[in-house]
Amino acid sequence: MSYERERLLAELAVQRACMLTDRVFHQLVKTSVSKDDKSPVTVADYAAQALIIASVNAAFPGDGIVGEEDSAFLRKDEKLRGIVWNLVKETLEAAGEAKEDIPLGNIKDEQELMDTIDKGLHEGGRSGRVWALDPIDGTKGFLRGGQYAVCLGLLVDGKATVGALGVPNLPQDPSNPEGPKGVLLSAIRGQGAVIRDLSPNLTLLPSRQLEPVKPTNxxxxxxxxxxxxxxxxxxxxxxxxxxxxxxxxxxxxxxxxxxxxxxxxxxxxxxxxxxxxxxxxxxxxxxxxxxxxxxxxxxxxxxxxxxxxxxxxxxxxxxxxxxxxxxxxxxxxxxxxxxxxxxxx
CATH class of the missing domain: 3.40.190.80 (D-Maltodextrin-Binding Protein; domain 2)
Incomplete structure (x- = not known):
């Protein structure tokens, strides 16, 4: 198998989730009164996981999903649930449909939001296709405006086979740390890896092949x-x-x-x-x-x-x-x- 469709799904799902995490940062983190307030990252975790799982489930409904979060807390907290749902809805409306021929899935209401999050409760294992996702890896980095990543990988029979990383705050040019930020990397096992700039919408920007790193000393x-x-x-x-x-x-x-x-x-x-x-x-x-x-x-x-x-x-x-x-x-x-x-x- 080439796994090109799986890579495309991973790239688009991660890019859409990065749109949401950026929205959370600017709407909630920057305006947070207390620097110790961790609620914005909680909101972002739930919302980004819901978007990614909706994408995977729409394109590959038979695959298992191992996610970091479950909806138990959301089901008890109506206020938090409403905030998460509004951010998901805003992102879905802003993102629209991807131009590429792959479904990214939708979420129609708060109940479906929670049910979607709970599709990430798979236990993993050594057989079959299982997606492993981290909606926000690096919570402290996210809250301080530093480095965090949105991560999605496909395991096939227990082996990492497809992967995508969205890193919204990583400088696009490492020699210009104050320049434009945001990169998206992806790989298919045996086919190399690519990097591209993160897009503010669901258009994938041109990629370039990452060359092997070969230090001699x-x-x-x-x-x-x-x-x-x-x-x-x-x-x-x-x-x-x-x-x-x-x-x-x-x-x-x-x-x-x-x-x-x-x-x-x-x-x-x-x-x-x-x-x-x-x-x-x-x-x-x-x-x-x-x-x-x-x-x-x-x-x-x-x-x-x-x-x-x-x-x-x-x-x-x-x-x-x-x-x-x-x-x-x-x-x-x-x-x-x-x-x-x-x-x-």
């Missing part, structure tokens, strides 16, 4: 790592950089924006080492799309033990610990340094 590379120390051990990661002779300052982003950054060569290594004592288990929706896109431009993506990510275990990567992604030519050096730092060698 690990000391000339840079790390990309998370902003939050609770999710990633910055101290150990700094030790690994030092052991590899890396002196460049790390790029710190929230979300799968890190995968987008290394896929286009802004950095060449992504580490997510669990903090000491952490029992955190990675979720499949946090890595399905991004890891595939990076693999398609020559990265090796594994856990800290060098084991490939196993997306067939259900809703989590419970058989894996941490994340290591490095461009192919330097992966062996990086994983050796990781194992040495963690004492597993």
């Amino acid at each position: 690990v000391a000339d590379c840079a790390f990309c790592e998370g902003v939050e120390s609770g999710h990633s051990n910055h101290g150990q990661q700094a030790n690994i950089a030092s052991s590899l002779g890396i002196t460049k300052e790390s790029i710190r982003y929230d979300s799968q924006a890190k995968y987008a950054a290394i896929a286009r060569g802004d950095a060449q290594i992504y580490l997510r080492l669990p903090s000491a004592g952490s029992n955190w288990v990675e979720k499949i929706w946090d890595h399905a799309a991004g890891s595939l896109i990076c693999e398609e431009v020559g990265y090796t993506v594994s856990d800290v033990n060098g084991t490939p990510l196993d997306f067939g275990m259900g809703r989590t990567l419970k058989s894996n610990k941490g994340i290591v992604a490095a461009a192919g030519p330097i992966y062996d050096d990086v994983i050796a340094a990781v194992k040495k730092e963690l004492g597993s060698q």
Whole structure:
């Protein structure tokens, strides 16, 4: 199978959801009285998940969907439900129909909104077609106007096969960080990856093929790592950089924006080492799309033990610990340094 139709669906669904998240940011986050108010990201999570699931269900009604949210809280909170529904309705009206020949689905009322969100309760697994979605990956980045991502990946028999990432705040030109922002990346396994600028509507802008990232000297590379120390051990990661002779300052982003950054060569290594004592288990929706896109431009993506990510275990990567992604030519050096730092060698 070529999976071109699945890729097109993923790109359009993610782009439409990015239209909504941008609307939420400008209507709710920017006007929020309290910087501690997390309700705008709650609204955006529910609304974006509903839009994406409506798209998947319209185009591929037999596929399973693993989403991050369920509607239990919305069903109890009429006010919040009304806010979410109004934003979904506004986005649907603004977006209109895609010019490409693929249905993106509609939502007619609040009841269908909640029912649509709950179609993301699939348990995943090792057989069949299952979509993994994260409507807003990087909630703190979203609230601060920093990096976040809208993520959708198709797993076929437990293997990441199609992926799309919308990263609304990532500079389109990494050499011009204050310039236009917003990129959309996508990939099909075995067919490479592409990047394009995010469009403000449902017209996909021209794409360009991402070239394989092929560094020859690990000391000339840079790390990309998370902003939050609770999710990633910055101290150990700094030790690994030092052991590899890396002196460049790390790029710190929230979300799968890190995968987008290394896929286009802004950095060449992504580490997510669990903090000491952490029992955190990675979720499949946090890595399905991004890891595939990076693999398609020559990265090796594994856990800290060098084991490939196993997306067939259900809703989590419970058989894996941490994340290591490095461009192919330097992966062996990086994983050796990781194992040495963690004492597993």
